[in-house]
Amino acid sequence: MARRKFTEEQKLFMEEYASTLPWPELTEQFNEKFHTDFPYNTIKGWLYQHGFKSVNGTHRFTSESSPRWQKGLSKEEFFSHFSNDSLKKFNDNVKSMNIKYRKGQEIIKRGRPYIVINDEFGNNCIFKRLMRKNRYVWEQHNGPIPENHLILHLDGDVMNCDIENLICVPQRYLAQFRWNDWLDATGEVLKAAVKCCDLYYKAKDAKDV
Numbered sequence: 345m346a347r348r349k350f351t352e353e354q355k356l357f358m359e360e361y362a363s364t365l366p367w368p369e370l371t372e373q374f375n376e377k378f379h380t381d382f383p384y385n386t387i388k389g390w391l392y393q394h395g396f397k398s399v400n401g402t403h404r405f406t407s408e409s410s411p412r413w414q415k416g417l418s419k420e421e422f423f424s425h426f427s428n429d430s431l432k433k434f435n436d437n438v439k440s441m442n443i444k445y446r447k448g449q450e451i452i453k454r455g456r457p458y459i460v461i462n463d464e465f466g467n468n469c470i471f472k473r474l475m476r477k478n479r480y481v482w483e484q485h486n487g488p489i490p491e492n493h494l495i496l497h498l499d500g501d502v503m504n505c506d507i508e509n510l511i512c513v514p515q516r517y518l519a520q521f522r523w524n525d526w527l528d529a530t531g532e533v534l535k536a537a538v539k540c541c542d543l544y545y546k547a548k549d550a551k552d553v
Contacts, residue, residue, distance in 0.1 A: 350390065353471045354378055356453055358387065360471075362396040445470055450477065456502050477505045482512060492516070496538075500530040517541040 350358075357377065361370050371387045374380070445451060449460045457477035464473065478495040485507050489495070492515045499509055517538065521527050526537040 348382070352476060353474070354380075355390075356458075356471045356474060358391060359394075359396075359453060362391050367391065445473070447473075457505060478502070478510055481505045481507055482510050486512070490514075494518075496534065498531060498534055500528070511535075511538065513538055513541070514545070516545065520544060 354374070357374060358370065361373070365373065367388055368384060371382065371384045374387060375382060443465060445460045447460050447463045451458045451460065451474065453474075458474040459477050459480040460470075460473050461475045461480065462473055476495075478497065479489060482495050483489060489512060493512050494515050496511050496513060497504060497509055498511060501509075511534075518527075520541050521529075521537065524537070524540075526534070529537050
C-alpha cells in the first residue's frame with residue numbers, strides 16, 4: 345500500500361495549531377476539516393519529526409492527551425473531553441487568520457514564503473488561500489506545474505523566488521539526487537545534476553518500453 349502524503353495545506357494546518365491544541369484534538373479537527381482518516385500516531389510522528397512539542401511543553405502525554413483514551417470514542421464522546429473554551433479558541437483563531445490576510449500578501453510559514461492567492465473568505469480558513477511563493481511565481485510565468493513535479497532554487501535559498509532562480513523537475517529525480525549526494529547542490533552543479541537525471545531517466549524509460 346502506498347504511503348499517503350500530507351498536502352501543503354495540511355502541513356500548514358498542523359504547523360499552525362501544533363503548539364496550541366492537544367494533539368488528539370488537533371488530529372480530530374484535522375480529519376474533520378480535510379475529510380480524512382489519518383491515525384493519531386501518523387499526525388504525532390509528523391509533528392515530532394518537524395520539531396514540535398506537545399502542548400504541555402514535553403513529549404510526554406497527560407491522561408487526557410494520551411492517544412489511548414480516545415480509542416473507540418464517537419465524535420461526540422471525543423469532544424466531550426475538551427472544554428468549550430478550547431474549541432472556541434480554535435474556531436476563533438481560524439476565523440481571525442482568514443480575514444486578516446488579503447490577496448497578494450506574502451506570509452512566512454516555517455521559513456518559507458507563501459502568497460495569499462484569493463479573497464474567497466467564506467467558510468474557508470487561510471490555508472485554502474495560500475500557495476508557496478516559488479510555485480506561485482513559476483506558474484505566473486509558465487502555467488500550472490505538471491503533476492509529480494517540484495520547484496528547486498538554483499542558489500539554495502528558499503526565500504529567493506525570482507523566476508531566474510527557479511527550476512521545475514520531476515519528483516522522481518530526488519532518488520538520484522539522494523544516491524549521488526546532490527541534495528545540497530546549487531548553481532551550475534545543480535543544473536548539471538538535473539541534466540544527468542534527464543539522460544538517466546530517458547535511457548531508463550526507453551529500456552522499460
